[in-house]
Amino acid sequence: MIRTPERVGHRSPLQQPGAGPTKETSMRIIETSETLDASTRGCILTVGNFDGLHVGHQALLDAVVERGQALGRPTALYTFEPHPRRVLYPDSSPPCLMSGEQLVAGVREAGIDIMIREHFTLEFASLSPEVFLREILARRVAPLEIFVGRDFHFGKGRRGSGDTLERAAPEFGIRVEIIPQVRVGEEDVSSSRIRGLLNEGRVEAAIACLGRPYTVWGTVIEGAGRGRELGFPTANLDPDNELIPQPGVYATRARLFTQDRPSAPSLPSVTNIGTRPTFDSDRIVTEVHLIDFSDDLYGRRLELCFHARIRSERRFPGAEALARQIAEDVERARQLLGPAQA
Structure with missing residues (x-):
């Protein structure tokens, strides 16, 4: 199981649930x-x-x-x-x-x-x-x-x-x-270095430089509904962030916003970034499947934290083969992330 480090060299702001107290002020x-x-x-x-x-x-x-x-x-x-x-x-x-x-x-x-x-x-x-x-x-x-x-x-x-x-x-x-x-490692930490890691999909290496998982905020918008048809409903995220990791499938954690900030629990999830080649799409989307979660998320604000890369995006011969692979991805994410965190 992956555990987000509370401290990789230094205490991290934007800590995840369970990572210990922050020094937050009324800034x-x-x-x-x-x-x-x-x-x-x-x-x-x-x-x-x-x-x-x-x-x-x-x-x-x-x-x-x-x-x-x-x-x-x-x-x-x-x-x-x-x-x-x-x-x-x-x-x-x-x-x-x-x-x-x-x-x-x-x-x-x-x-x-x-x-x-x-x-x-x-x-x-x-x-x-x-x-x-x-x-x-x-x-x-x-x-x-x-x-x-x-x-x-x-x-x-x-x-x-x-x-x-x-x-x-x-x-x-x-x-x-x-x-x-x-x-x-052997290199200075810089924003440019982290951008390079994310563009290569190396989110685990980015964690070491950030002191926490790379985090994207966004709003859940209406999608095509293909995930639900496959048995794995997804939230289609419209990201606020300019940089999204390289297309692929990731083990992620998600938190819903309460008022203006993300709040517990932190939910294990699988995120696919890409064009959905099995369905001949050409638009890059960010789709999040929250494991063991069934509430309607349309219009909600969501925080998405990238913990590990599971695999590259690829074309499958049909919906049935894709559904089998998604089930494997979900199981792999469970192993990496563990249960929801309060």
Whole structure:
């Protein structure tokens, strides 16, 4: 049976049921630094994109929260919306690992007090590292300390680095701490590495980098009803996320939303991503069969966590052969996942 690690190097936000307590706070969200008030002055700050909230990001957030608690200071995360690459390279920007809603939930669960979302534009991108530090960070946010990762860059052309910040920030009374890169295996953890793993269907390897299963949120929409005809009713998921793992069949866990967030129980499931080649379809769909679950899910919000890849998608000679294979997939998922988790 697969058990989601509570900690792969660091505590993971967006924890699954049974993974232990989180540090969740009633986090404030502030849109653009222009609207900041005095609440961030003297805060412990971190800056970055934080796409995926992987174990490297978690190390950074853990350090910020711990420092804020030690000094009795508020903690803040400064990020950008949209992702800078969307603005700078609109035709080649890679998909994000998280929706904006997921990122907010993860940062809140990490224990951050204030999230600042800067509206990123070409004009904003033209700010030099010196101007960004002086006018945005020092004057508007006014932190006591800034924590960044070793690979942090900022300002026009990414000319500023953590070392730049470490040299220049003390002039404004700001202490800087650079957190070392987190490695899994022989490689640094990065959002790009995780995207590559998911595009190859290697969801188990992605778990090691994320500290939790890759998670997709979405809404159940009307489907063709073929799963029910085969004896395995499925929820047709319209994902919020831009990145879905490589087509194939996966052992997954699903949680239904209560109000605005996923809630227990965590239900074992089998998810097929692909074009349903047995039925000559050419549109990629995400179909989820919740094991031993029969309620109507149409219109419901659903969280889907990818634990293991079972097999590739393939064409079968007919519906009967496909149904036999699905039964085998369900049994394999039972073995991997175990029962529902409260």
